[in-house]
Amino acid sequence: MSVGCRVVRGPDWTYGNQDGGEGHLGTVVEIGKPGSTNLPEKTAAVIWDSGGRGTYRAGQNGAYDLRIFDNATTGVNHPNIVCGSCGQPVIHGMRWHCTVCTDSHLCTVCYMADKHDLTHPFRRFDTASSEGEAVPKREGCTEIQAKGIFPGAKVVKGPDWEWEDQDCGIGNIGQVTSVGCWARGLTSVRSAVKVKWSSGSTYGYRVGHEGKVDLVYIEEESGGSYYKDHLPVLDHTAEVAPSSGIPREFKVGEKVKVELGKDRFQSMQEGHGAWNPRMASYIGKIGTVHDVSTQGDVIVRYEGLTRWWLHPETLTKVYRMNVTTLRSL
Incomplete structure (x- = not known):
């Protein structure tokens, strides 16, 4: 697991509607470390798209409160593997491999949008080095509506805002127009959104990139549906993904x-x-x-x-x- 993961409630959730209700998304902003007095080991801090913050179990006492909705925001990608539906030359985030049509791979967006045969079982690869996890066929499985900061949502500045008065002032409301990548050349995709403000100006903001949350919604929007039991739990023992698509090489002037x-x-x-x-x-x-x-x-x-x-x-x-x-x- 890594900061920046987009998450939803998991199998051991016991916190009522602290997340805004099942299907609502949040962002992992901090991971518990051994010996920490602020955030215990095997836990993670999440800021929900609605603005609330909480600490949740990621293996603590054998409980898993969260599932990973999308880890493309952390820079996970599968080079040289083409999505068989949308044709993207690199699959970002989790990869889904059909066990019947062995040459067929899907990105998470296409898998959750019911591309390919729903009666075929798949294997989910959480990172490029994963061994893969078998998941059942999608036909007949429970689908949950994803909700949060998606195109159409109305938003205001959030906890990591550092863009002065781009929103035209305190309390001003913007509308999300699209989801994308924080900057050219990064592998962390679906980690930012464009927002159009009342002034007519449009800017981009982080929603997951490096665990930053520049916005919270005051009116959520749907982001399609997902098969909740097909998603991995947020687990402290899982492979650690890169924290971002930013390389650690530095150049003079940066x-x-x-x-x-x-x-x-x-x-x-x-x-x-x-x-x-x-x-x-x-x-x-x-x-x-x-x-x-x-x-x-x-x-x-x-x-x-x-x-x-x-x-x-x-x-x-x-x-x-x-x-x-x-x-x-």
Whole structure:
């Protein structure tokens, strides 16, 4: 599992309509770590499309509160495997392989849209390296309507909003026009949406990319149906997907920032430029890649000519979004 996964309630759900009701989507924004006092191991924090946040079991005490609706948002893809229905040359997210027509593969969107023969059983591959999990034929299986931030939904700024007054001011409402990729060249697809605001301006926002949630809905929309028992549970022991489609190679001039907590940031700096207490004040600030050392550490320049040598894994690339870089599906 990874931050950014889009999830729905799972087999051990016991939280009423905290998610907005069965079928409503959320985004995994944090994963529990051993020894953490904030988020226990084998749990995950989710922000629901409606704006609520909760902590749920991902194997804790043998319980699984969530299912993965889509992991394409985390960069999972299956290179050189073509979807037999939509023809996409790369299958993003889970791959579905027909066990009858062995040369037939479907992407999640087509599988859930009832493409191919419903009487044929499939195997689900959660990542490119998965061994595959057998699932029954879709005919006669329970379908659930997916609901949340889909085209047509009315939205307002959410917890990770950092786009100033693009929404034309507090309380302004926008309408989702399409779902797509956060920026060109990334493998994390279906991780962002275009929104048209009352001013007529249209911009793109993160809904899953790197676990960020820029929007919440005030009026949900349907995103088709899904076969709930065919989806994998969110499991702490599952293969860890890449956290995003962003490569960890950095180029001079790129914009970056640290999004870790202070303790995690400090521990990762050991052996990578060391730790200075002043570094904590730069968490969340945008800097510019000045150089990359022969050991791979990144030298980041901030305003005022301050430079830090930072572990590359502490950094997130910053993409300034505009409507032209959001690829519609």
